Amino acid sequence: MTALLSFKDVWVEYGDKIVLERINLTIEEGAFVSVIGPSGAGKSSLLRLALGQEAPTRGTILLDDIPLAPECGPDRGVVFQHYSVFPHLTALGNVMFGLECAQSPLLAKLTGAARRQAREEAAAMLEEVGLKEAMHSYPAQMSGGMQQRLAIAQALIKRPRILLLDEPFGALDPGIRNDMHQLITRLWTDYKLTVIMVTHDIGEAFKLGTRVLTLDKWRHDPHAPHRYGAKVVYDIPLERNKQESLSQDDATQPLSIVPDDAGITIDRFDNN
Numbered sequence: 001m002t003a004l005l006s007f008k009d010v011w012v013e014y015g016d017k018i019v020l021e022r023i024n025l026t027i028e029e030g031a032f033v034s035v036i037g038p039s040g041a042g043k044s045s046l047l048r049l050a051l052g053q054e055a056p057t058r059g060t061i062l063l064d065d066i067p068l069a070p071e072c073g074p075d076r077g078v079v080f081q082h083y084s085v086f087p088h089l090t091a092l093g094n095v096m097f098g099l100e101c102a103q104s105p106l107l108a109k110l111t112g113a114a115r116r117q118a119r120e121e122a123a124a125m126l127e128e129v130g131l132k133e134a135m136h137s138y139p140a141q142m143s144g145g146m147q148q149r150l151a152i153a154q155a156l157i158k159r160p161r162i163l164l165l166d167e168p169f170g171a172l173d174p175g176i177r178n179d180m181h182q183l184i185t186r187l188w189t190d191y192k193l194t195v196i197m198v199t200h201d202i203g204e205a206f207k208l209g210t211r212v213l214t215l216d217k218w219r220h221d222p223h224a225p226h227r228y229g230a231k232v233v234y235d236i237p238l239e240r241n242k243q244e245s246l247s248q249d250d251a252t253q254p255l256s257i258v259p260d261d262a263g264i265t266i267d268r269f270d271n272n
């Protein structure tokens with residue numbers, strides 16, 4: 001495997017508040033990286049850096065050994081916890097919109113053969129994520145799980161290499177979450193994606209990831225809690241490969257595969 005994304009001595013600071021410090025990371029192509037840590041540790045900030053939505057205060061981020069452009073390129077797709085789909089468009093319209101923006105940035109509208117092609121591609125992607133029957137439904141007519149499937153289709157239609165997931169399943173019921181775990185595992189394999197997923201659910205992190213990173217403050221100044229940022233305090237490689245998909249049994253089991261020696265308990269909410 002080769003390095004796809006590298007963080008070199010990356011810091012994120014807001015005014016005098018240090019959120020992330022000394023982040024040194026190499027993420028290999030094809031990895032599924034789960035990121036966990038207490039609330040406020042900077043997990044979403046790390047994703048925003050990878051997305052190019054935010055630049056580091058210090059340090060460098062490289063994509064294929066080239067400094068990351070300060071913009072969200074088509075090589076990176078993102079899905080957030082709260083549904084980020086357009087309410088006034090059908091599922092098909094939502095997914096087509098991504099292609100229309102990419103191919104016709106000024107008008108966001110395609111005509112003729114290009115439109116037919118985009119429609120076919122969008123329909124195929126909706127089928128991939130299990131929304132064939134709901135293609136003409138509006139988001140308000142869909143369940144939370146269906147809306148997240150739609151958000152995933154929207155992110156994947158531009159064929160990103162890196163898929164960034166910010167607590168994508170956090171708002172879903174456990175049964176639906178398990179379905180989504182199966183879906184994301186299949187898409188990760190079929191689309192040869194590199195995934196970086198932030199989650200509050202440690203079991204989910206270990207179940208899905210090939211690697212689990214824990215962000216946390218490693219030193220504290222009780223008089224000035226903003227003075228030190230979080231860094232990667234645990235970086236745990238896991239035995240999971242692309243060929244191995246989650247079986248139905250795995251999906252219905254409680255999420256539980258945290259190794260005893262991982263030394264991780266995420267129950268503190270004092271980083272803010």
Ligand SMILES: Nc1ncnc2c1ncn2[C@@H]1O[C@H](COP(=O)(O)OP(=O)(O)OP(=O)(O)O)[C@@H](O)[C@H]1O
Nearest residue numbers: 014019037038039040041042043044045046271272
């Ligand atoms: N634009 C900003 N300006 C100032 N502070 C910010 C900004 N964005 C984030 N922060 C602060 O940075 C810290 C890290 O935020 P971030 O959302 O990355 O944490 P997180 O680990 O994802 O938290 P959670 O698990 O609660 O979602 C928080 O204290 C937050 O208040």
